[in-house]
Amino acid sequence: MIQTSRVPIWESEGKGIKEYVKPDQIIHLGFCGGFSIGAIQEITRQFYDKDPDFHVACLAATTHVQYMLGANLQTPMIKKLTTSYAGDAYPRSSMVSIFNHHIKKGMNIE
Numbered sequence: 001m002i003q004t005s006r007v008p009i010w011e012s013e014g015k016g017i018k019e020y021v022k023p024d025q026i027i028h029l030g031f032c033g034g035f036s037i038g039a040i041q042e043i044t045r046q047f048y049d050k051d052p053d054f055h056v057a058c059l060a061a062t063t064h065v066q067y068m069l070g071a072n073l074q075t076p077m078i079k080k081l082t083t084s085y086a087g088d089a090y091p092r093s094s095m096v097s098i099f100n101h102h103i104k105k106g107m108n109i110e
Contacts, residue, residue: 017042025054029064031076040064044071053079061099061109069098069107080108 021027022065029036044067047054054077056065060076068077086109087095103109 014042014046017046021046023047024054025047025051026055026057028082029056029058036110037064037067038108040059044068047077051075051079055080055082057082059084060089062089066096067099069102073101075104075105076102078102080110087110 018038027043029040043054048071056068056078058065058081061081062085063082065078065083065086071077085093086099087093099107099109
């Protein structure tokens with residue numbers, strides 16, 4: 001049985017996310033790729049406006065994490081972000097206003 005992030009790849013992402021991803025969990029996004037973006041979109045869809053307080057860990061918090069943060073500015077999905085870099089990497093390294101917004105609302109970045 002081949003598994004990715006405990007979600008069997010033959011299951012639809014919606015069913016796998018619903019079964020395996022719960023509020024207050026640590027979500028390790030790894031390197032941003034096709035599965036990661038699809039899973040992030042499905043997590044965002046299922047937990048929109050539910051205040052799940054995820055702890056997200058990833059190598060670099062760029063577009064994929066910004067998607068989760070930007071989906072709902074009033075109820076952040078991420079309470080803690082563990083990363084080596086948070087911001088935009090292209091065309092130049094820079095902080096993104098969405099991170100500042102959520103830091104002011106209580107998101108912790110380490």
